[in-house]
Amino acid sequence: MKRIIKNIFKKSRSNEDGIFFEKIEKILGFKPTTMLYYQKAFTHRSSNITDVKGNPLNYERLEFLGDAMLSAVIAAHLYNEVPSGDEGYLTKMRSKIVSREHLNELGRDLNLIEMVESKVPVNHFGENIHGNIFEALVGAIFLDKGFSHCEQFIQKSVIIPYVDIEKLEGKVISYKSLLIEWCQKEKKTFHYEVFDDNAIDGQRYFGVKLSIDNKIIAKARATSKKKAEEIASKRGYFAFQEKINTK
Amino acid sequence: MKRIIKNIFKKSRSNEDGIFFEKIEKILGFKPTTMLYYQKAFTHRSSNITDVKGNPLNYERLEFLGDAMLSAVIAAHLYNEVPSGDEGYLTKMRSKIVSREHLNELGRDLNLIEMVESKVPVNHFGENIHGNIFEALVGAIFLDKGFSHCEQFIQKSVIIPYVDIEKLEGKVISYKSLLIEWCQKEKKTFHYEVFDDNAIDGQRYFGVKLSIDNKIIAKARATSKKKAEEIASKRGYFAFQEKINTK
Known part of the structure; x- marks a missing residue:
């Protein structure tokens, strides 16, 4: 009806x-x-x-x-x-x-x-x-x-x-892999940590911290752990970009 | 260069x-x-x-x-x-x-x-x-x-x-053919006449008059004779539409 x-x-x-x-x-x-x-x-x-x-x-x-x-x-x-x-x-x-x-x-x-x-x-x-x-x-x-x-x-x-x-142009596939590659080359330690796992209005959010050589470099919040890691990596990548580009 | x-x-x-x-x-x-x-x-x-x-x-x-x-x-x-x-x-x-x-x-x-x-x-x-x-x-x-x-x-x-x-729906292919069909069924004479052939700013325009039983029914102006005839036919068709639909 x-x-x-x-x-x-x-x-x-x-x-x-x-x-x-x-x-x-x-x-x-x-x-x-x-x-x-x-x-x-x-x-x-x-x-x-x-x-x-x-x-x-x-x-x-x-x-x-x-x-x-x-x-x-x-x-x-x-x-x-x-x-x-x-x-x-x-x-x-x-x-x-x-x-x-x-x-x-x-x-x-x-x-x-x-x-x-x-x-x-x-x-x-x-x-x-x-x-x-x-x-x-x-x-x-x-x-x-x-x-x-x-x-x-x-x-x-x-x-x-x-x-x-x-990223759309395919020049960068993943900022996380770009960053990890750089850390390995530079013999630096890196660490991703979920510091927040929350639900706002029925939507889950993850907060992720990225540390390099035990120093917090970037934080990000997103609807999945993977996305938050990627955003934190991008932020970290740009923070280090000059170093990376001039090496 | x-x-x-x-x-x-x-x-x-x-x-x-x-x-x-x-x-x-x-x-x-x-x-x-x-x-x-x-x-x-x-x-x-x-x-x-x-x-x-x-x-x-x-x-x-x-x-x-x-x-x-x-x-x-x-x-x-x-x-x-x-x-x-x-x-x-x-x-x-x-x-x-x-x-x-x-x-x-x-x-x-x-x-x-x-x-x-x-x-x-x-x-x-x-x-x-x-x-x-x-x-x-x-x-x-x-x-x-x-x-x-x-x-x-x-x-x-x-x-x-x-x-x-x-027209886009294909319900009406051409108002000219619709009108001609109706004229033939009703035993009416019809006549399309180019009364104007002009160029404005390098663009040619045609004026067309449609007469049915020697009475002017509609006029139209367009960039080709064919288009002007079609517009005049559409105008004429709508003028007669009630007659056509009730027969």
Whole structure:
């Protein structure tokens, strides 16, 4: 039996809606105006909700819109960031950034799935749900706030934490291995230590310290131990970069 | 020998630059702010111009950017315009609108090629130059004025004159044939007449009158006789639509 929109998206906000609003605001980094778009972005087709005209109400159309906005924002970022890159280079870099795998990682790190309204148990979804919801969220931001908010959100949640041109170009595969190689060459000891293992709003975070010759060089926090180690290594690498480059 | 940017894009505007500025303004429908973006959009790689850092200066990178903006604007238009269309439908409709063939037609109608700076004679370019320059122009608008000006320009020069959902869906192949069929069934005479054949700024325009039973029903003006006939037929068709639909 199909429910219509009014049943689930009440005008008077219940406690549950209040929690949804707060979570969305935290993810976005700004106050949403029209909650309906975001509620749609988190509604799976299995919910069987339709609008008053009988059109299905779920995230699939928003996913189409968000995908287009994401591509446009990343295109503009790469255009400005890599003035020497030709059309082919820019196209290749963009497809690495917006790859299915990468978008799934983004959506998973934001733990978007816990907010999904669905009749199917969440663990029945495939991996792609993470990226799909992420795209739908971008589409909702566009409808709610326009292109420049899309840009801000993508800057904050995609470009800053995930886009590293050097890595995308394959020049650097892993900062951790780069750093370890250098330590071995220089006969230095290195040590990674998890100093924090925490959950914030149902999302687990790891804090990692990197020490070289028993001196703390860098710290980082991320959603997995591996990622935190990589970020700490990158920070450590840049701290030592001049040394490495001049040897 | 490579020329550098200063030689061609002088700061003091020459007569020729003045003409370029006027033409661009006419095409855009608003005053450009930074002319450099538009000059780049009309520079072919054969010109061999580089910026001060040695990066090639031509429209190819802008084409990448404009393509992304065009896709995003069309996605938003379709999302809003066709609330019943699912993701697959929206994707299919968009690829019809931004097809290579369609973009070439757009660029050709705007007569963009006459403004291209190139060392190769213009008639040596393939058909795709028309669409490529059109995309580059959209990219230049984005850099100069932002997303909302891109939207306005695409609305004015793509969506209003070219995007007809019914036709794209294949429900209507040609309004001319639809109208002729109806005239024959109704035993009415019809007549298309070119009443105007003009050139404005080097762009040829045709004015076509459609008469049914010796009464003028619709007029239209376009860059080809065929297009003007089609637009006049569409106008005539809608004028008669109630009659057609109720028979």
